[in-house]
Amino acid sequence: MARSETRTLTNADPDFYPLMGPYLSNRAVVKSLGGPVWDDPGKTWIVLLASGQVTGFIAVTDHGHIESLYTAPGHHDLRTALVKAAVEQAGDRPLTAVVSHSRAGHYKAAGFAETRHTVNFTTLHRPSRETAS
Template structure:
């Protein structure tokens, strides 16, 4: 079993890389505990880039970035919530200069604000956040 204090390795994958995509994410995307953690179903779309955190061969978390700049489906395995900020930062790096937005649960908001996102609005369960394109003011 891998140690939980190790620095994860991050891999990017899309569904165009079917064998790799389904090997890494397939076992998790349809799991009830993942849906419960996310507050909904993690959808995949053509062109979505997934950043996957690996501890050895174990997937410890993931996040998706769409072509339209939506950062979605931030998931970490139980006990690995410390990876959230690293995954959001990796999503920002993957997106490059694009403006980004997300709707996230309050427990995940700090990971986004640590990566430069600003809170636009909040409901009882979620916050809408955005990060302007590099060089733009929030």
């Protein structure tokens, strides 16, 4: 059985670029997400690994935006868990996300509600826990 691990990183961590560099603007990742993966200041990344290989990741910005939900082929079952981990990482504040339609259900499972729907993307919002109570 593969050894799994969850890492929480920012671009200031020495392991960030060796681990995440191959995924930043990688054509297959961009195609999967419907847009590029950017490394911006103020992002916290939750990265899932199995036997040292990245199986998925998601980012939380300091502005409460959750983005870049990616899972490697064969690991799409990890998507809801990644969104829930990002919500936990973000803390008690309102959250937003703009995702491809294929990922919207994973956000809805984590308490997000759809606020806008375009041809290619769904915009979602999750109120702070305090507001939701």
